[in-house]
Amino acid sequence: MSDRLTAARLPPLLIALSLLVVLAGCNRVSAVATEPIPPGDQLPAELGPVAEAYRILLDDHVDHEVLEPGNLSAGAIRGMLAALDDPHASYLTAEQHSRDQEGYRGYFEGIGAQVTLTEAGLTVIAPIPGAPAEEAGIRAGDLILSVDGQDIEGLTLVESVNLIRGPGGTEVTLLVRHVGEFEDASITVTRGRIPIESTAFRMLEDGIGHLWIYSFSNTTEEEVRRAMDELEAAGGRGLILDLRNNPGGLLASVISVTDLFLDSGTILYEIDADGDRNDYEAVRRGPATDVPLVVIVNQFSASASEIMAGAIQTSGRAIVVGSSTFGKGSVNIARELSDGSAIYFTIRRWYLSDGTQIEGEGVTPDIEIEAEAHPLPIEFEQDVALKRAFEVLDEQIAVR
Missing domain, CATH: 3.90.226.10 (2-enoyl-CoA Hydratase; Chain A, domain 1)
Known part of the structure; x- marks a missing residue:
């Protein structure tokens, strides 16, 4: 195995692999992965090809000298989640996961709209009353088609949400399609600090x-x-x-x-x-x-x-x-x-x-x-x- 395949680079991928194997029915899994999962030889045999592919790419891909192991690991995790046929499955980077925890502080920074992923695309369930999204004209049922000019088709729910969210005072431009309308509308929203009202x-x-x-x-x-x-x-x-x-x-x-x-x-x-x-x-x-x-x-x-x-x-x-x-x-x-x-x-x-x-x-x-x-x-x-x-x-x- 290549010396590029170090233990320091492996844990995120290996923890994800082990959690998903457990999810498939081997054992009940704890609520949080708190201990590093041993690399390589302690993985189930059927996951060996994943480590092999990782090693081969790092050794032999034409651009192997500039390949980023972290990107390969994240890509492998995303691939496994996609294979679950779970519409709610997503991979969050460390930055995205940290931002996702903001709600536990009683507020978050963003536009203030609840969204979900449907067959039609990223759909607004409801803007939070009085939040920047509602004030800018975002409505329940709106389809969000792009974020700051980036087409979000094919992105997961979490990936899309993290493009929309950001520090209070900054702007984000959304291309939306209102319910019952055929013309798309470009709406710029100034993000704010959104208190979680109930x-x-x-x-x-x-x-x-x-x-x-x-x-x-x-x-x-x-x-x-x-x-x-x-x-x-x-x-x-x-x-x-x-x-x-x-x-x-x-x-x-x-x-x-x-x-x-x-x-x-x-x-x-x-x-x-x-x-x-x-x-x-x-x-x-x-x-x-x-x-x-x-x-x-x-x-x-x-x-x-x-x-x-x-x-x-x-x-x-x-x-x-x-x-x-x-x-x-x-x-x-x-x-x-x-x-x-x-x-x-x-x-x-x-x-x-x-x-x-x-x-x-x-x-x-x-x-x-x-x-x-x-x-x-x-x-x-x-x-x-x-x-x-x-x-x-x-x-x-x-x-x-």
């Missing part, structure tokens, strides 16, 4: 509260409890729970928040790579279990918001109004490698208590509303779904 609450007329949950973070349960206190103090008769344009968030958060509205039963269960099942139950009587309730969703309600809407619907707790949700029902994690880079992939899928798989299916509302796609919130009189939810809730309260 909810907004207001009282509508006739004692009806409107609680919009933007996402599920570490503070969401506390925010929802405060909203319920406000509803009670205002003499509220019922609550509209709005999950539109909610891209998801932390699993622990959505479990704790959903538990505020259910007094018993299974919130969801998940199946891991070994086929093992783990159930999450409503275990306490929260402050909102008896409040008359209607839930609103739309096609941009994704992931954790689909869990909450689906759990409330299947339990019979409340009627769901709106349009079918996005259909993203899986647990995806980043596992850090020895050089600070990381691999991001799916480890579990979510199911509702009746066996409905969220991934690729979503939640179908009890009352379907075809509403024009537009930034939220808008005035009550123009909000078709909100008005219908209000009517349904008012009728429920009248017959109680």
